[in-house]
Amino acid sequence: MLKTDVLVIGAGPAGLKAALSAAGQGAEVILVERDPFLGGQLVKQTHMFFGSKEQYASERGINIGKILARDVDENEKIRILKDTTALGYYEDKRVAIESQGKFETVDNKALIVTTGAQENTLVFPNCDLPGIYGAGAVQTLMNVHGVVPGNKVAMVGAGNIGVIVSYQLLQAGIDVVAIIEALPKIGAYLVHASKVRRMGVPILTSHTVIEAQGTERLERVVIAKIDDKWQPVPGTEQTLEVDVLCVSVGLTPLTELLFMAGCRMAHIGELGGHVALRDKNMETSVSNIFVAGDVSGIEEASAAMVEGQVAGLTAARNLGYGLEDYEEKVTAAQRELDNLRRGPVGGKIRAGLEKLYKEGEVAV
Amino acid sequence: MSDDKTIMCRCEDLTVEDIREWIAKGYKTFEEIKRVSRIGMGPCQGRTCRQHLLRELAKATGKTLAEVELATFRPPTKPVSLETLAGGEVDD
Numbered sequence: 001m002l003k004t005d006v007l008v009i010g011a012g013p014a015g016l017k018a019a020l021s022a023a024g025q026g027a028e029v030i031l032v033e034r035d036p037f038l039g040g041q042l043v044k045q046t047h048m049f050f051g052s053k054e055q056y057a058s059e060r061g062i063n064i065g066k067i068l069a070r071d072v073d074e075n076e077k078i079r080i081l082k083d084t085t086a087l088g089y090y091e092d093k094r095v096a097i098e099s100q101g102k103f104e105t106v107d108n109k110a111l112i113v114t115t116g117a118q119e120n121t122l123v124f125p126n127c128d129l130p131g132i133y134g135a136g137a138v139q140t141l142m143n144v145h146g147v148v149p150g151n152k153v154a155m156v157g158a159g160n161i162g163v164i165v166s167y168q169l170l171q172a173g174i175d176v177v178a179i180i181e182a183l184p185k186i187g188a189y190l191v192h193a194s195k196v197r198r199m200g201v202p203i204l205t206s207h208t209v210i211e212a213q214g215t216e217r218l219e220r221v222v223i224a225k226i227d228d229k230w231q232p233v234p235g236t237e238q239t240l241e242v243d244v245l246c247v248s249v250g251l252t253p254l255t256e257l258l259f260m261a262g263c264r265m266a267h268i269g270e271l272g273g274h275v276a277l278r279d280k281n282m283e284t285s286v287s288n289i290f291v292a293g294d295v296s297g298i299e300e301a302s303a304a305m306v307e308g309q310v311a312g313l314t315a316a317r318n319l320g321y322g323l324e325d326y327e328e329k330v331t332a333a334q335r336e337l338d339n340l341r342r343g344p345v346g347g348k349i350r351a352g353l354e355k356l357y358k359e360g361e362v363a364v
Numbered sequence: 365m366s367d368d369k370t371i372m373c374r375c376e377d378l379t380v381e382d383i384r385e386w387i388a389k390g391y392k393t394f395e396e397i398k399r400v401s402r403i404g405m406g407p408c409q410g411r412t413c414r415q416h417l418l419r420e421l422a423k424a425t426g427k428t429l430a431e432v433e434l435a436t437f438r439p440p441t442k443p444v445s446l447e448t449l450a451g452g453e454v455d456d
Contacts, residue, residue, distance in 0.1 A: 001453060088439020098444055104454045118411045123380060128371045252415060259437035267430035273415065274434070 004030040004079070006315050007095055007108035009086045009257065012040020013301040014293025014308035015114035016068040021312025022112070023077035025322025030106060031078055032097055034085045038072060039065030040116060041136070042301060044143040047164055050189075051302030052336055061301060062143075068305075086115075089260040110288040110315035113258055114308060117251035117272060117294035122156065125211035131218030135165040135248030148172055150244035154221050155179040157248030158203050160300075163188035165246060166196050177240050180207045180223055182230070182249075189345070210237060212245060221245050253295045261286055266359040270352030271297030277360045280334065282311035283318075285360075290315055297356070299349050303340050309333045372420075373413040375406020383417065387424045394421060395435040404435070407443050 006022040008015045011033035019031045037043060045061025056064045072078050084099040094105040119134035121127070133141075133149055135157065141147045153174055155166045158181035166176045179196065184206050186193045197203065206226055213220040225236035252273045259265060263276040264285040275297050276284040282292050290311040293304035310333045317326045341349050370380045378401055391397050394417060403417055404410025414434070421432045 085442055087441055087444060090439070096439060098440070098442075098448060101445065101448050101451075102454050103444070103448050103451060120415060121412055123370055123372055123416050125370045128374055252411075254411070256409075256437045256441050259434075260439065267428075269429070273429075 001094070002030060002104060002106045004028050004106065004108050005319050005321075006030075006110045006112060006312070007106050008032065008112045008114060008312075009095070010034075010040065010114040010116055010293075010295075011038040011069075011072070011080070011082075012114060012116050012293060012304065013042055013064070013068070014116075014295075014304040014311075015040070015112070016065075016072055017305040017308030018112045018114055018290075018292055018312035018315075019078050020068070020071055020075065021309045022110075022316045022321075023075050023312075025313060025316035025326070027077065027110075027316040027319055027321045029078045030081060030108070031072065032081045032084045032086055032095075032106075034083070036083045038069035038080070038082070042068075044139045045301070046143055046168065049302060051300075052340060054336055055302040055305050055340075057302075064301070086257060089257050095257070109319050110290065111261070112282075112290040112292060112308075112311045112315055113276075113295055114291070114293045114304075114311075115254040115257065115295045117253050117298055119247070120250045120252055122209060122247055122249055124209050126214065126218075127212060129212050129214050129218045130216070131214070131243050132212060132245045132247065135161050135246045138244070138246050139165050139168065142168060142172055148174055149246075150242075151175060152177055152242045153244040153246055154223075154240050154242045155246045155248060156209055157181060157187075157250075158183075158193065158205070159187035159248060159250070160189060160192060162246070162248035163192045163196055165248065166201060167192065167199075169246075170196065170199050170201070176201045177242055178223075179203045180209065181205045182208050182226060184228075208232065209245070218243055218245055251294060251298045253298065255295060258284065258289070258291065258295070261289055263289060264360075266356065268297070268352050268355050268359070270348050271356065275356065277356060279360070280310075281314040281330065282307055283314060288315065288318055297349065297352055303337060303349070306333050306337050306340065310337070372416050373401075373403045373406070375408050375412075376402045376404075378403050378413075380420075383420055384424075387420065392421065392425055394418070394433060397421075398435045409441060410435075 005027040006029045008019045008031045019029045023029045042061045042065030051057045087096040210222040221240045224232040258276045282290045292307035292311040
């Protein structure tokens with residue numbers, strides 16, 4: 001059995017910052033990461049971040065991941081367990097972990113769950129044909145492993161991930177035939193969407209996938225216009241000759257450990273599905289269990305980092321570390337989160353959080 | 365559009381039609397359908413199909429996604445060999 005003050009599950013942007021913040025206040029930290037490397041989804045994000053100056057704006061995601069990973073590596077208070085998966089949470093508050101066939105438990109005084117999210121899939125005839133990928137998977141294939149998924153791609157979803165991955169496919173010399181979006185408008189930031197439009201990729205809003213066709217693998221995709229009740233409009237079917245269909249239709253928080261721990265949960269569409277009720281300091285209904293990043297509500301990496309900071313600082317404070325400058329640091333971080341969520345871009349997350357806090361009042 | 369052969373749960377090879385048949389037979393909760401069909405019990409532990417079953421149940425029962433109850437989450441979060449579990453803790 002391992003023992004620590006603070007156990008952090010997941011070394012993406014939220015988890016790395018949570019570990020650094022808790023350790024910075026003096027707590028001993030164990031950081032568990034399923035992959036053999038630190039950084040989570042940052043490792044494949046070759047685009048520049050907007051965010052705030054404090055959260056490395058104008059830096060590419062991949063470089064932010066490297067900076068944070070180096071800081072964690074150099075921190076003597078943080079023990080890193082890579083290639084290690086959290087298997088479950090048990091009544092004695094221990095977390096079971098597994099690494100290359102070896103089983104162990106971790107006794108902890110505070111737990112910060114930063115497990116991120118899972119890509120959503122779509123159900124349509126032949127949705128299981130080879131050649132149909134999640135957009136995030138394609139991004140990993142290309143930007144981490146240097147493998148192109150195919151030659152001609154149709155993208156489903158005109159949110160930020162769909163549009164950014166489309167652009168990166170174009171950069172890799174792959175033909176993006178169209179971006180299909182069920183909603184009547186594009187969800188991605190205008191600057192990303194304009195870029196792919198300028199490169200000649202049509203973005204078909206109010207369209208959906210009817211079916212995929214092919215024998216051994218994907219050969220064609222049939223799409224159609226949909227009406228305001230989400231029903232396909234007869235006669236609007238088009239066939240796209242593609243060998244790759246990339247699906248980017250949102251993310252769902254990876255909350256299993258939180259359910260197991262008995263955290264009060266709520267389904268909030270704006271946050272991506274079931275999330276743990278929590279206060280502004282990222283503490284769930286179970287004392288000393290925290291969340292940060294996408295698992296606490298789908299947002300983006302800059303906010304994930306600040307949430308990680310808030311969770312790390314507060315977990316350390318609860319255990320008696322860093323009491324002298326806690327208020328100052330956490331207030332600054334909260335202010336930064338408010339700034340990141342300002343304006344029309346933050347509308348969805350603000351609406352989601354409002355519902356979350358309201359559910360919290362009902363539950364308490 | 366025919367949903368007959370459309371796969372909903374890849375791990376356990378269950379189609380949309382399979383699930384709708386269970387619902388038509390009166391299995392109207394996540395837990396029941398999981399038990400009779402094994403949906404969500406394969407290698408991905410429901411991380412791919414859970415949302416789809418939620419939507420089917422919401423449609424069939426007239427509930428919102430928030431109102432459909434999920435099945436109980438139990439360890440382990442991913443398949444683990446019996447050898448690993450039988451091996452006990454590393455430092456025991």
